[in-house]
Amino acid sequence: MRKALFIGLWLLANTVQATTAQPDPFPEVATAYLVELNGKAIWAKQPDRRLPPASLTKLMTALLVLERTRPDDIVTVTPSATHETGTRIGLKTGERFHVQDLLAAALLPSANDACQALADHLDGDETGFVARMNQRAHELGMRNTHFANACGHDKARHYSSAKDLSILAHALLKYPSLLDVTSQRKLQIATLDGQHRYILESKNALIGRYDxxxxxxxxxxxxxxxxxxxxxxxxGNAVLFIMLHGHDRWWDAVDVLDLAFDHVREMR
Known part of the structure; x- marks a missing residue:
C-alpha cells in the first residue's frame, strides 16, 4: 500500500513538474538523503548539508585500508583499540589478525575496536590516521566532509554530506572484495594462532532480506x-541510497529502493 501510494504521488508530481530534474518523493524519510540509479542521482534532499555520519565514517577507514594494505597483512591489536567505546567485539591487546578479518569486523557489526586497530596499523595513532582521512576526502572532492576520529563518534567538526558519501561509496565500489564482505549476514574470524574466535553479525537488516x-x-x-x-x-541495475538522520530506516529504505527499481521500468 505504501509503495503504491508513493508511486502514484511520484507519477503525479512528475507530470506536473516535467520541467524539473526530479521531484522529491520522500521528503520525510531523513534530514538529508540521496538516491542514485546506475550512477545517476534521481532524487535528493539537502544532499550537501553537513551532518554527523556516525559509523558511515568507517567507509573512509575501509577505503584507506583497501588502498594501502593487502588482505593478508598482519595487524596487532593496540591498547588504544581495546579502550575504544561503543560497539566492540572485545579484542584483546596483542592479538594478531589478518587485515581482511578486522576490516570485516569494522564493517559488519561496526566494531570500533577493530576500526581503531586498523587505524593504528596504518598510521601508528588516531591523530595521524585522521589527518590521512581528511587528506583523502579532499583528494576525492568531498567538499562538505571533515573527520575528527576514525570510527564515527559524535564530535565537533566531524561531519559529512549525502553527496560526499556517494563519492566515497563509488570509490569503495571499485573493490569487489568489499561487497563480498558487506553482502554477508554472518562471518567468523579468528586470531592467527587460532586461540580466539569472533562471530560477526551484520547490522544491515536489508542483507539477506531485501532482494x-x-x-x-x-x-x-x-x-x-x-x-x-x-x-x-x-x-543489471544498481541503486545507491544514502540516508543521514533517518527515521523509520529499514521500512523507508525498502520503499526507496523499490521505487528506484520501478523507475527503471518507467524510463523504458
Whole structure:
C-alpha cells in the first residue's frame, strides 16, 4: 500500500513538474538523503548539508585500508583499540589478525575496536590516521566532509554530506572484495594462532532480506540518528541510497529502493 501510494504521488508530481530534474518523493524519510540509479542521482534532499555520519565514517577507514594494505597483512591489536567505546567485539591487546578479518569486523557489526586497530596499523595513532582521512576526502572532492576520529563518534567538526558519501561509496565500489564482505549476514574470524574466535553479525537488516541488497554500511549515534548507505543490484541495475538522520530506516529504505527499481521500468 505504501509503495503504491508513493508511486502514484511520484507519477503525479512528475507530470506536473516535467520541467524539473526530479521531484522529491520522500521528503520525510531523513534530514538529508540521496538516491542514485546506475550512477545517476534521481532524487535528493539537502544532499550537501553537513551532518554527523556516525559509523558511515568507517567507509573512509575501509577505503584507506583497501588502498594501502593487502588482505593478508598482519595487524596487532593496540591498547588504544581495546579502550575504544561503543560497539566492540572485545579484542584483546596483542592479538594478531589478518587485515581482511578486522576490516570485516569494522564493517559488519561496526566494531570500533577493530576500526581503531586498523587505524593504528596504518598510521601508528588516531591523530595521524585522521589527518590521512581528511587528506583523502579532499583528494576525492568531498567538499562538505571533515573527520575528527576514525570510527564515527559524535564530535565537533566531524561531519559529512549525502553527496560526499556517494563519492566515497563509488570509490569503495571499485573493490569487489568489499561487497563480498558487506553482502554477508554472518562471518567468523579468528586470531592467527587460532586461540580466539569472533562471530560477526551484520547490522544491515536489508542483507539477506531485501532482494539484491549487497551493502554497504549502517550507522547510529544519538546525535547522528539513523544513517545508512544501502547498495542493491537487480537485473543489471544498481541503486545507491544514502540516508543521514533517518527515521523509520529499514521500512523507508525498502520503499526507496523499490521505487528506484520501478523507475527503471518507467524510463523504458
Amino acid at each position: 539484491g541488497a549487497i551493502g554497504i554500511k549502517t550507522g547510529y549515534t544519538p546525535n547522528a540518528g539513523k544513517c545508512l548507505v544501502a547498495y542493491a543490484k537487480r537485473d
